[in-house]
Amino acid sequence: MAKAQTTFVCQSCGASYNKWSGRCDACGEWNTIQEEKPLSTGPAKKSLGAMKGRAVPLSDLSSKEPPPPRDASGMEEFDRVLGGGLVPASAVLVGGDPGIGKSTLLLQAAASFARAGLKVIYISGEEASAQVRLRAQRLGLADAPVKLATETNLRDILTTLEEHKPDLAIVDSIQTMWADNVDSAPGSVSQVRAAAHELTTFAKSRGSAVMMVGHVTKDGQIAGPRVVEHMVDTVLYFEGERGHQFRILRSVKNRFGPADEIGVFEMTGGGLAEVPNPSALFLQDRGQPAPGSAVFAGIEGTRPVLVEFQALVAPSPHSQPRRSVVGWDGGRLAMILAVLESRCGIPFAGLDVYLNVAGGMRVNEPAADLAVAAALLSAREDAALPPETVVFGEISLSGALRPVSQTENRLKEARKLGFSTAILPSGGKAAGTGGMALSQMGELTSFVGDVFGAG
Ligand code: TYD
Ligand code: MG
Numbered sequence: 222m223a224k225a226q227t228t229f230v231c232q233s234c235g236a237s238y239n240k241w242s243g244r245c246d247a248c249g250e251w252n253t254i255q256e257e258k259p260l261s262t263g264p265a266k267k268s269l270g271a272m273k274g275r276a277v278p279l280s281d282l283s284s285k286e287p288p289p290p291r292d293a294s295g296m297e298e299f300d301r302v303l304g305g306g307l308v309p310a311s312a313v314l315v316g317g318d319p320g321i322g323k324s325t326l327l328l329q330a331a332a333s334f335a336r337a338g339l340k341v342i343y344i345s346g347e348e349a350s351a352q353v354r355l356r357a358q359r360l361g362l363a364d365a366p367v368k369l370a371t372e373t374n375l376r377d378i379l380t381t382l383e384e385h386k387p388d389l390a391i392v393d394s395i396q397t398m399w400a401d402n403v404d405s406a407p408g409s410v411s412q413v414r415a416a417a418h419e420l421t422t423f424a425k426s427r428g429s430a431v432m433m434v435g436h437v438t439k440d441g442q443i444a445g446p447r448v449v450e451h452m453v454d455t456v457l458y459f460e461g462e463r464g465h466q467f468r469i470l471r472s473v474k475n476r477f478g479p480a481d482e483i484g485v486f487e488m489t490g491g492g493l494a495e496v497p498n499p500s501a502l503f504l505q506d507r508g509q510p511a512p513g514s515a516v517f518a519g520i521e522g523t524r525p526v527l528v529e530f531q532a533l534v535a536p537s538p539h540s541q542p543r544r545s546v547v548g549w550d551g552g553r554l555a556m557i558l559a560v561l562e563s564r565c566g567i568p569f570a571g572l573d574v575y576l577n578v579a580g581g582m583r584v585n586e587p588a589a590d591l592a593v594a595a596a597l598l599s600a601r602e603d604a605a606l607p608p609e610t611v612v613f614g615e616i617s618l619s620g621a622l623r624p625v626s627q628t629e630n631r632l633k634e635a636r637k638l639g640f641s642t643a644i645l646p647s648g649g650k651a652a653g654t655g656g657m658a659l660s661q662m663g664e665l666t667s668f669v670g671d672v673f674g675a676g
Contacts, residue, residue: 230257230410235448257411258404289477292388292430294333298485298495299326302457302470304478307334307389310428311477312421314395314449315470316435317459322468323434324348326459326486326493327391328357330432332365339388341366342381346373346397360492373407375400375416379423387429392420394434395449417449450474461488465581467502468493472522481585482522500527500638503580510608513600517592518611518631518643519584525627525634527611529579530589532596537573548578549593550585557594557616564620565669567601588625590616591644594665595672602673607642611635614646620665622646632657644668 229238231254236247244251291306300306303313317323328343335341345353350371357363368385372378375398382390392398398416399407406412417433424431435449437458450456454476461468470484485499496502504516504527513532518525530549537543546554554576561567576593578584591614599606606612613631615623624646632643636656647661662668 227256227258229254232410235410235414255405255409257409292334292339293337294330295337296330296333296495297497299330299333299470302472302482302484303455304472304475304482307430308454308477309388309430310424311430311455312417312424312453313430313432313455313457314417314435314453315432315457315459316437318463319436320463321459321461322486322488322493323459324353324393325356325360325488326468326470327393327432327434328353328362328367329360329492331367331389331391332357332360332362334389335365335367340368340385341389341391342368342370342385342387343391343393344370344372344378344381345393346371347394373397373399375419379419382423382429383427386427389430389432390420391432392434394436395420396436414448417452421452460583462581467496467581469582479522483524483526500525500634503528503582504638506579510605512603512605513596515592515595515599515606516611516635516640517584517589518613518635519586519589520627520630525630526582527634527638527640528582528584530592530596531577531579532593532600533573533575534569534597534600535573537571539573542569542571543573543575545573545575547576548581548583549576549589553587553590554593556618557590557597560616560618560620560665561594561597561669565666567598567669569597569601572601586625587615588613590614591622591646591665591668594668595644598669598673604673606672609640610642610644611640612644614644616665622662622665622668624648632659644672 229241231245231247231250233250233253234245234248236245238254241254241256245253289308291308293300293306315323315327331341331343350369353369370381395413395416396408398412400412400415400419403411403415420431420433423429455472456474458471458473459468460471466488468486468488470486472480472482474480485496486493487496507529515530517528517530519528544551544554558569558574562569574597576596592612594616595606595612613625615625617623628645635643642658642660644660647663
């Protein structure tokens, strides 16, 4: 067998190659392939099956496990996203764009956990201790019993953690960590993978929870490959628009709780403030009903959240009209425009279309289809929707409206925020209407006819 060779690994997606090339075939990125040495260069080992191992104990599926214990930080938005608090010995990855507020969030969380009685160590590989201390003072956290260190050498960090045995160790960030047994530069895929692996193993074997910060690449992945996401128990993304003050912490994977749960924060001069009622916040700047605006009653994780879709439709000066979307899927917008055009006879050819979710929120639910269609139609017809109305429902390619889950929760939240009418698909379970007047429809054409008297 040939001796172990160096491999070439794409720093964006983690694909590996035998030789260097300018462009990664797997993800299409240019100049991301770098040479990396393999972890071990020893002789090829015998096949595992030929050597006797240890038989592992087996158990039944019916064996009773108590639910994992949880440590609450007292930051309710943070605890909820974790699934009700931090699970001891779990590994958590917090991803987000640079500058979005990850270090601020985790410093605040560290202080809250420490004040709740946990032994917390915060290790920064990016900022000097003085810088972190200064921030803690500015946020009024200086008195919290958090232990601080600045270090990037993983071996030293693990030894330190071993010695102090914290309940929670925070590592900011995984890209700055450097494992001296791996022969490539900090921030490379091999290093990130090795660091995440070592820290996760430490969490499992020593019973300390570990939270790691990960920066995301420009296509929205946690830098380095998805492998880090597979290793850890929980992956949280911290999202938001830089220019906006709202920040959303979203769980995209959670072995100990529901995924897709969100926590909403507001970035203020004094750090991140929790927003217990996000619907009110997302709708606060809404004035009188205006053309192009539709309020969507959505569900994020276990919680109903009302957001406003805003659309603008204008004659296009270009031969290829613009389709611009913020906070919603561009492909889904194209689909809804196509359904409006071919099923309802409402053309958008020659018109620029802009769609935006107010407040910097990102909506992923197909249940928002009808709200998007409503905003688009309202903008195109230059007619506002009826006042105090929320809209939700999925649209199929045939133009039929499909009922969506948790109708009652959506209606209840809308009622709570002062809405009196809901437009939704027929056939959904809506036993408790929460005191709302319901306008249920089976087809998109009836919506167009009823609400805009067109189509
Ligand atoms: P930071 O937590 O350093 O971001 P990350 O770790 O994700 O790179 O936060 C950076 C931004 O947050 C910075 O531009 C300033 C802003 N900020 C506030 O607005 N208020 C505050 O109290 C703090 C600490 C930061
Ligand atoms: Mg940071």
